[in-house]
Amino acid sequence: MSSIINALFGGHHKDKEDKKNHETVAAAATTTNTTASSSSGSSMAHTAVSDDVRVNSVVSTETNSKVSMQNSKKITDLMSKLGTTHTQIDEYSKKRTAEISDAVSGAIDKVVAETAQQQQQLLTDANERSSSIENEYRARLQERVAQLDNEKAIFLAELERELNARQEAILLKARQDIDVIQNAGNQEKLAVFKQAQARANQQVDQITEQVAELAAEDAQRRIQSTTQTVITTKSVASGETHGPAVHVAAATTTTTQKTSESYESHQSSSSH
Numbered sequence: 001m002s003s004i005i006n007a008l009f010g011g012h013h014k015d016k017e018d019k020k021n022h023e024t025v026a027a028a029a030t031t032t033n034t035t036a037s038s039s040s041g042s043s044m045a046h047t048a049v050s051d052d053v054r055v056n057s058v059v060s061t062e063t064n065s066k067v068s069m070q071n072s073k074k075i076t077d078l079m080s081k082l083g084t085t086h087t088q089i090d091e092y093s094k095k096r097t098a099e100i101s102d103a104v105s106g107a108i109d110k111v112v113a114e115t116a117q118q119q120q121q122l123l124t125d126a127n128e129r130s131s132s133i134e135n136e137y138r139a140r141l142q143e144r145v146a147q148l149d150n151e152k153a154i155f156l157a158e159l160e161r162e163l164n165a166r167q168e169a170i171l172l173k174a175r176q177d178i179d180v181i182q183n184a185g186n187q188e189k190l191a192v193f194k195q196a197q198a199r200a201n202q203q204v205d206q207i208t209e210q211v212a213e214l215a216a217e218d219a220q221r222r223i224q225s226t227t228q229t230v231i232t233t234k235s236v237a238s239g240e241t242h243g244p245a246v247h248v249a250a251a252t253t254t255t256t257q258k259t260s261e262s263y264e265s266h267q268s269s270s271s272h
C-alpha cells in the first residue's frame with residue numbers, strides 16, 4: 001500500500017519538476033541574445049509516517065537570476081541624465097511659472113480693463129438716467145408750479161372779492177354813522193337856532209315895550225314926534241351831509257310906529 005502511494009506521489013512530483021525545468025530552459029533559450037543569466041538549484045526530501053502509511057515528498061527549488069544588458073544601459077543613461085534633470089525641471093518650472101505669470105497678468109489686465117469699461121458704461125448710464133430723471137422732474141415741477149399759480153390766482157381773486165365786500169360794508173356803515181352824527185348835529189344846531197330866535201324875539205318884544213314906553217313918555221311931554229322902529233332878526237343854519245342839504249332860516253321883523261306933534265324922526269334897526 002505504501003509503495004503504491006509513494007509511486008503515485010513520487011511520479012507526480014517528478015513529472016511536475018520535469019515540466020518546470022523544461023519551461024525554464026525554453027525561457028532561457030529565448031533570451032540568450034539579450035540577457036545574461038545564472039541559475040542554482042536545491043532539493044529537499046520529506047518523509048511522513050503514520051501507522052503503516054509512509055509519505056515521501058521531495059521539494060525542488062531552482063533560482064534563476066537574469067540581468068538584461070539593454071535595461072542596464074537604459075539605467076545608465078537615466079543615471080547620467082539624473083544630474084541634469086533637476087536643472088531641466090527648474091528651467092521648465094521657471095518657464096511655466098513665467099508663462100503662467102504672464103497669463104495671469106494678462107487675465108488680470110483683461111479683467112481690470114473690462115471692469116473699467118463696465119464702470120465707465122455704468123457711469124454713462126447713470127448720467128443719462130440722472131439727466132432723464134432731472135428733465136422729467138423739472139417738467140413735472142413746472143406743471144405743478146403752473147397748477148399752484150392757477151390755484152393761487154383763484155384764491156387771491158376770491159380773497160379780493162371778499163375784501164371788497166367787507167370794505168363796502170365798512171364804508172356803508174361809516175356813511176350811515178356819519179349821517180346819524182350829522183343829523184344829530186343838525187338837530188342840535190336847529191334847536192340852538194330856535195333858542196336864539198326865541199331869545200331874539202324876546203329881546204325884540206322887550207325893545208318894543210321900551211319904545212312904547214318912551215313913546216308914551218314923549219306923548220305925555222306933548223312933543224310932536226314920529227318914531228319908526230324897525231327891528232329885523234335873521235337866523236340862518238346850514239349843515240352839509242351825504243343827503244340833501246338842510247337849511248334852516250328864521251326871520252322876524254317888527255315895526256312899531258308912533259306919531260306925535262313934533263317934527264323930529266328917530267329910526268332904530270337891529271339885526272341878528
